[in-house]
């Protein structure tokens with residue numbers, strides 16, 4: 236087997252992703268755009284939806300399970316158990332909602348506690364709302380630098396910059412897995428695998 240084939244055979248192809256952030260920032264619209272589903276005409280608070288999509292990144296296919304979360308969990312232990320099972324997180328805020336930006340620190344902290352090696356992507360959604368922008372692009376980029384993750388600004392409404400979010404997250408998770416494979420034993424990896432639902 237050639238080295239490239241061995242690399243590919245070694246990397247598991249299923250990836251669990253959670254989209255998190257305050258209610259109303261556009262998480263469900265981002266997910267629906269990515270899945271090419273129609274957006275709801277009216278705001279419908281999410282209970283919890285899981286979707287699956289085959290994503291190709293750098294010539295390799297990944298079955299990505301996308302967990303569209305509700306903004307709020309009444310049972311913290313349940314939320315934490317979901318975090319533990321996820322490989323990557325889309326940390327979402329709305330550029331027109333400062334509170335949604337400020338709340339990310341809490342979420343990022345919970346994620347780091349439960350899944351220290353998870354890959355993150357920071358997303359400032361609703362970039363079409365230029366007139367009511369409360370968070371500058373620089374502030375978004377600064378927070379992403381603090382979290383050591385990529386930063387994207389998107390508009391789910393206008394289907395702008397949605398695919399790159401997930402492509403980038405899948406790439407980050409794949410990179411992390413390769414590092415894990417190099418650094419840790421097979422047993423360590425087995426302990427980490429668990430089911431979302």
Ligand SMILES: Nc1nc2c(ncn2[C@@H]2O[C@H](COP(=O)(O)OP(=O)(O)O)[C@@H](O)[C@H]2O)c(=O)[nH]1
Pocket residue numbers: 256257258259260261262263264265277278279280281306360361362363364389390391392393
């Ligand atoms: N202007 C604008 N509105 C958006 C955008 N994305 C979502 N919305 C609207 O924001 C509201 C909440 O969206 P939703 O996806 O349900 O938010 P969630 O609670 O985070 O899942 C809905 O009324 C959407 O139409 C966007 O990119 N731009």
Ligand SMILES: [Mg+2]
Pocket residue numbers: 262263264279280281303304305
């Ligand atoms: Mg929702």
